[in-house]
Amino acid sequence: xxxxxxxxxxxxxxxxxxxxxxxxxxxxxxxxxxxxxxxxxxxxxxxxxxxxxxxxxxxxxxxxxxxxxxxxxxxxxxxxxxxxxxxxxxxxxxxxxxxxxxxxxxxxxxxxxxxxxxxxxxxxxxxxxxxxxxxxxxxxxxxxxxxxxxxxxxxxxxxxxxxxxxxxxxxxxxxxxxxxxxxxxxxxxxxxxxxxxxxxxxxxxxxxxxxxxxxxxxxxxxxxxxxxxxxxxxxxxxxxxxxxxxxxxxxxxxxxxxxxxxxxxxxxxxxxxxxxxxxxxxxxxxxxxxxxxxxxxxxxxxxxxxxxxxxxxxxxxxxxxxxxxxxxxxxxxxxxxxxxxxxxxxxxxxxxxxxxxxxxxxxxxxxxxxxxxxxxxxxxxxxxxxxxxxxxxxxxxxxxxxxxxxxxxxxxxxxxxxxxxxxxxxxxxxxxxxxxxxxxxxxxxxxxxxxxxxxxxxxxxxxxxxxxxxxxxxxxxxxxxx
Amino acid sequence: xxxxxxxxxxxxxxxxxxxxxxxxxxxxxxxxxxxxxxxxxxxxxxxxxxxxxxxxxxxxxxxxxxxxxxxxxxxxxxxxxxxxxxxxxxxxxxxxxxxxxxxxxxxxxxxxxxxxxxxxxxxxxxxxxxxxxxxxxxxxxxxxxxxxxxxxxxxxxxxxxxxxxxxxxxxxxxxxxxxxxxxxxxxxxxxxxxxxxxxxxxxxxxxxxxxxxxxxxxxxxxxxxxxxxxxxxxxxxxxxxxxxxxxxxxxxxxxxxxxxxxxxxxxxxxxxxxxxxxxxxxxxxxxxxxxxxxxxxxxxxxxxxxxxxxxxxxxxxxxxxxxxxxxxxxxxxxxxxxxxxxxxxxxxxxxxxxxxxxxxxxxxxxxxxxxxxxxxxxxxxxxxxxxxxxxxxxxxxxx
Numbered sequence: 001x002x003x004x005x006x007x008x009x010x011x012x013x014x015x016x017x018x019x020x021x022x023x024x025x026x027x028x029x030x031x032x033x034x035x036x037x038x039x040x041x042x043x044x045x046x047x048x049x050x051x052x053x054x055x056x057x058x059x060x061x062x063x064x065x066x067x068x069x070x071x072x073x074x075x076x077x078x079x080x081x082x083x084x085x086x087x088x089x090x091x092x093x094x095x096x097x098x099x100x101x102x103x104x105x106x107x108x109x110x111x112x113x114x115x116x117x118x119x120x121x122x123x124x125x126x127x128x129x130x131x132x133x134x135x136x137x138x139x140x141x142x143x144x145x146x147x148x149x150x151x152x153x154x155x156x157x158x159x160x161x162x163x164x165x166x167x168x169x170x171x172x173x174x175x176x177x178x179x180x181x182x183x184x185x186x187x188x189x190x191x192x193x194x195x196x197x198x199x200x201x202x203x204x205x206x207x208x209x210x211x212x213x214x215x216x217x218x219x220x221x222x223x224x225x226x227x228x229x230x231x232x233x234x235x236x237x238x239x240x241x242x243x244x245x246x247x248x249x250x251x252x253x254x255x256x257x258x259x260x261x262x263x264x265x266x267x268x269x270x271x272x273x274x275x276x277x278x279x280x281x282x283x284x285x286x287x288x289x290x291x292x293x294x295x296x297x298x299x300x301x302x303x304x305x306x307x308x309x310x311x312x313x314x315x316x317x318x319x320x321x322x323x324x325x326x327x328x329x330x331x332x333x334x335x336x337x338x339x340x341x342x343x344x345x346x347x348x349x350x351x352x353x354x355x356x357x358x359x360x361x362x363x364x365x366x367x368x369x370x371x372x373x374x375x376x377x378x379x380x381x382x383x384x385x386x387x388x389x390x391x392x393x394x395x396x397x398x399x400x401x402x403x404x405x406x407x408x409x410x411x412x413x414x415x416x417x418x419x420x421x422x423x424x425x426x427x428x429x430x431x432x433x434x435x436x437x438x439x440x441x442x443x444x445x446x447x448x449x450x451x452x453x454x455x456x457x458x459x460x461x462x463x464x465x466x467x468x469x470x471x472x473x474x475x476x477x478x479x480x481x482x
Numbered sequence: 483x484x485x486x487x488x489x490x491x492x493x494x495x496x497x498x499x500x501x502x503x504x505x506x507x508x509x510x511x512x513x514x515x516x517x518x519x520x521x522x523x524x525x526x527x528x529x530x531x532x533x534x535x536x537x538x539x540x541x542x543x544x545x546x547x548x549x550x551x552x553x554x555x556x557x558x559x560x561x562x563x564x565x566x567x568x569x570x571x572x573x574x575x576x577x578x579x580x581x582x583x584x585x586x587x588x589x590x591x592x593x594x595x596x597x598x599x600x601x602x603x604x605x606x607x608x609x610x611x612x613x614x615x616x617x618x619x620x621x622x623x624x625x626x627x628x629x630x631x632x633x634x635x636x637x638x639x640x641x642x643x644x645x646x647x648x649x650x651x652x653x654x655x656x657x658x659x660x661x662x663x664x665x666x667x668x669x670x671x672x673x674x675x676x677x678x679x680x681x682x683x684x685x686x687x688x689x690x691x692x693x694x695x696x697x698x699x700x701x702x703x704x705x706x707x708x709x710x711x712x713x714x715x716x717x718x719x720x721x722x723x724x725x726x727x728x729x730x731x732x733x734x735x736x737x738x739x740x741x742x743x744x745x746x747x748x749x750x751x752x753x754x755x756x757x758x759x760x761x762x763x764x765x766x767x768x769x770x771x772x773x774x775x776x777x778x779x780x781x782x783x784x785x786x787x788x789x790x791x792x793x794x795x796x797x798x799x800x801x802x803x804x805x806x807x808x809x810x811x812x813x814x815x816x817x818x819x820x821x822x823x824x825x826x827x828x829x830x831x832x833x834x835x836x837x838x839x840x841x842x843x844x845x846x847x848x849x850x851x852x853x854x855x856x857x858x859x860x861x862x863x864x865x866x867x868x869x870x871x872x873x874x875x876x877x878x879x880x881x
Binding site: 103104105106107108128149150152156160161163164168171173177179180181182183184185186187188189190191192193195196197208213214215216236239240242243244281282284285286287288289341342343344345370373374375408409410411412413414415416417421425428429430432433434435436437439440441442443444446455462 | 570572573574575595616626629630637639643644645646647649650651652653654655656657658659660661662663665666667671682683684685686706709710712713714733734736737738739740741744776778779780801802830831832833835850851852853854855856857858859861862863864865866877878879881
């Protein structure tokens with residue numbers, strides 16, 4: 001290890017105590033990647049703080065040493081947002097996992113960043129509440145990570161993303177201050193931009209989340225269609241009828257085949273596509289809408305519809321969908337999970353184009369998607385033993401993102417940009433757009449030490465703002481007047 | 483070249499300002515009304531070249547909010563930026579220019595049985611003004627505020643550069659969300675020229691359950707009853723001084739009817755079901771001073787106790803509300819109510835911000851109260867507007 005990093009590590013150990021600072025190369029390797037395993041980098045130092053004050057201290061030490069740092073929750077991110085820096089410190093929040101307060105009358109809870117998403121729901125379920133964001137990794141992902149990534153999940157179609165369920169964050173800023181960023185305070189909505197900034201604006205140390213009342217009833221159906229087009233038609237019809245389901249998920253034939261091989265979900269044989277539609281809410285409301293959804297599916301050509309009679313049957317319906325990503329391992333030695341978004345109405349057209357891409361390149365693509373909000377998760381399959389196969393798969397995967405942009409969509413709906421997609425950002429945004437976003441970053445982190453190299457392809461030099469003020473701040477002594 | 487001439491070269495509608503157009507008494511030297519994003523960008527560029535302080539103006543419904551600008555060399559009026567650029571009904575998305583009045587947007591969207599799920603407390607207000615002031619009403623309980631519904635935003639920066647964030651899909655985490663940052667930024671970071679919104683279907687049926695309550699305890703109990711039951715209301719409001727708790731239910735006809743009955747049963751014999759909203763619903767309370775309050779549900783009892791039975795107030799189950807103080811309130815009385823609100827709500831991690839108040843009061847009170855992370859806000863402001871020419875002094879902390 002470089003001498004200056006060794007000095008920093010020693011200072012951090014003074015700050016945190018023995019056992020909270022890892023420099024042993026073997027142990028450091030545990031942290032070399034997050035959920036996106038094709039990007040790896042072993043951090044120079046890993047720290048395991050217990051408190052916000054400790055994180056503030058760590059950040060101040062890093063700032064003084066000019067050393068970059070990266071925060072990491074459970075490490076389940078899929079865009080390399082928590083990829084460490086070989087020349088930096090990795091701040092792991094997984095020891096900070098206390099639920100500090102549950103306020104049912106106020107419909108909120110205060111949690112530390114390392115608290116596991118599903119643990120919030122487990123804690124408040126007895127009171128009739130839950131924490132709505134439900135990324136697929138919710139059994140292990142942390143709320144702090146959800147904040148960084150603005151995580152969604154299958155049910156965000158109706159309930160929105162993490163940004164809609166966070167009322168306030170306590171944050172350690174890149175200058176080592178601890179500040180509160182409320183959603184509803186005077187001044188700028190800094191929380192609004194902090195959530196989803198992928199850990200580039202600071203580290204959250206305490207999160208006040210909104211709790212959502214558990215629905216009175218949940219109804220789930222699985223509809224099988226001959227083709228993706230027919231399934232897409234059903235989605236359009238459901239949305240067009242003014243129904244807002246809790247979730248609408250679709251899988252194509254290849255992903256059904258994979259799920260079948262992995263978990264024997266026993267979806268209807270011969271299906272070109274299956275659709276899972278879930279409605280939740282008051283019984284009287286759901287009953288009426290469910291009948292309509294069923295009819296719309298039949299009208300769109302569903303040849304079989306299964307309705308979950310109870311939670312067990314519901315779990316069975318979801319089993320195939322939830323296992324789909326991992327299941328693809330059964331039909332392909334390796335694969336890339338893509339995450340792109342298109343306007344929902346472009347679904348049939350884009351899927352046809354993906355098919356064409358696949359046919360041209362000979363690269364197989366399995367499609368799993370949150371159909372209600374046009375969020376595609378194409379799984380691009382390849383054999384990593386075959387020379388050039390990964391490159392070809394990468395090319396197809398990138399071309400799919402181009403299709404998303406062409407149709408007015410996005411290069412990521414929920415996995416984030418991280419290191420994985422920063423190179424695609426200029427395809428979606430102009431230099432000025434990116435420069436403007438980075439003004440926020442320069443305001444928060446002028447030295448660019450907080451999770452550098454993520455989101456943006458090229459960092460903005462924060463000192464280059466024309467007319468930037470030096471010396472006494474023009475507001476000095478004035479603010480108290482207001 | 484004089485600024486007026488330089489502006490006239492790039493924008494078809496430029497003229498000197500008039501005394502009646504003063505922003506809280508600060509008369510604009512010039513007024514420019516760009517017709518499109520190119521003109522808007524050119525206007526902002528010329529303003530930058532000439533060091534002009536710029537205040538954006540929509541329909542003037544909230545131009546008297548906040549503090550007066552330190553200077554106003556140029557009002558940028560958005561009334562000619564009034565198009566509905568796109569309504570992708572199948573995608574439940576619409577893109578509108580900043581100057582489009584909210585009611586006109588609503589009419590257009592209603593043609594396809596859709597809506598932007600934001601109340602319009604002040605008739606005439608525009609898309610841009612609604613975003614810039616973060617305005618919302620009772621529907622915020624379920625649908626949120628502009629920050630939740632803006633999915634794409636186009637702005638012109640202080641230097642005249644056009645920047646976009648977000649896009650036209652609801653689910654999108656690419657890049658920073660400037661839509662949320664600009665929501666409620668009161669024209670201090672840039673000029674909003676258009677916005678793309680997430681839409682919702684117009685519900686097939688709606689019903690209000692209205693219940694008279696007697697005093698803070700009763701109000702608290704009624705609100706808590708509704709919040710913790712399974713009827714899934716779209717909004718829960720307290721309206722005072724009449725002392726009414728009202729619940730909005732939206733959905734399919736049979737469902738709404740059943741849920742309305744269920745809600746009325748829960749609220750007891752005073753509850754009535756109505757097809758129309760009660761008086762005061764979705765409006766700011768009367769008065770010449772308007773105070774915006776953040777007060778989570780458990781704070782309602784304290785809030786109503788300190789206000790007493792006569793002060794006008796509306797409060798939403800989402801934990802946000804407004805207090806109106808009458809014209810005869812002296813500066814001391816306003817300061818007193820404000821101080822007590824901040825004390826009481828502060829204990830619930832809430833707060834109080836004065837939106838408008840007569841000039842003689844404004845100078846005597848702190849409009850904003852404690853502003854957390856103010857230093858950070860100033861640094862963000864310095865990045866977007868290093869010369870402090872955009873609505874200077876209008877915002878929290880003198881920003």
